[in-house]
Amino acid sequence: MQDQAKKTKNKKRALVFKPYAKGNAFDSGALKRSLRVMAYFFMFAFLYVIVGSALQFGSLAIRVLLNVLMVAVCASVVYMDGARLGESEVAFGEIAYTRQQTGKETDEKDKLRCYHPLKGVMIALAAAVPVVLITLPHALTAVKQTYYLQQLPKWVSGYSNQAEVMAPLQYYARDVQVTVLDILRMVSRVLIFPFANIATVDNPDALLVMDKLSPLLAALPLIGFPLGYMTGPRSRAMVHGDISSSNKRVQRKQKKALKARQARTAKKNELI
DSSP: OHHHHHHHHHSOOOOOOOOOOOOOTTSHHHHHHHHHHHHHHHHHHHHHHHHHGGGOOSOHHHHHHHHHHHHHHHHHHHHHHHHHHHHHHHHHHHHHHHHHHTTOOOOHHHHHTSOOTTHHHHHHHHHHHHHHHHHHHHHHHOOOOOOOOSSOOGGGGGGTTOHHHHHHHGGGGOOOOOOHHHHHHHHHHHHTHHHHHHHOTTOHHHHHHHHHTHHHHHTGGGGHHHHHHTTHHHHHHHHHHHHHHHHHHHHHHHHHHHHHHHHHHHHHHHHO
16 A cells, blocks of 8 residues: 555656747736835835844854745745746647637737746846845945944043044044935845844944845845746646546446456346
């Protein structure tokens, strides 16, 4: 019984590809679907803030492993969404193809829902536009991070009349104002939080590299969407293969049952 289960498990699933009507990669449907993918960035940012702060380990190997794993989990979520959309659009393309073969007209709205191999790429690129617009200014203006005191201790005020003491300390009493670039930098850091964890604030050179690459790193999880979307035809073929295999099993059972009935009828006739 166990051997039978192992054979069934190890047996490759049948693939049955059916023709389908292709849509257009550069249509308004792709732009509308990109809005859903954009929403993932809010989820990822929330996840980075909540979970990312717990992944600041002292060990470089563990820190790299866990933070990269978190990015991979985010990419897998987008991958599954792309695979779901790809399979559903192939299924709709099969319906549209059947309508075309029977001479029926296909509405423009229906054509927007048909599969195209490059549509997943276009959806991912459109979804990445807001992230790139946020992170690009920071990437272009990023400098090595330095720290300085913003307020002198109170006991220093006793030397306010001594120019030789206060003059060198004026550097530490600078008034720092928050600018638009500072806000963009904070948002950008949240979007690349796992990579900032890897670099750490104690390594300003590595952190500067992460800042310069922030548009690419922030949009990195989106690579999962076109990869998942492109599995649509194969996923749909697996569904058809499972249906075909199930029908064949039913037919074999029916033939076996028919032969058994015929054998029993033959024995009864012999007895008579």
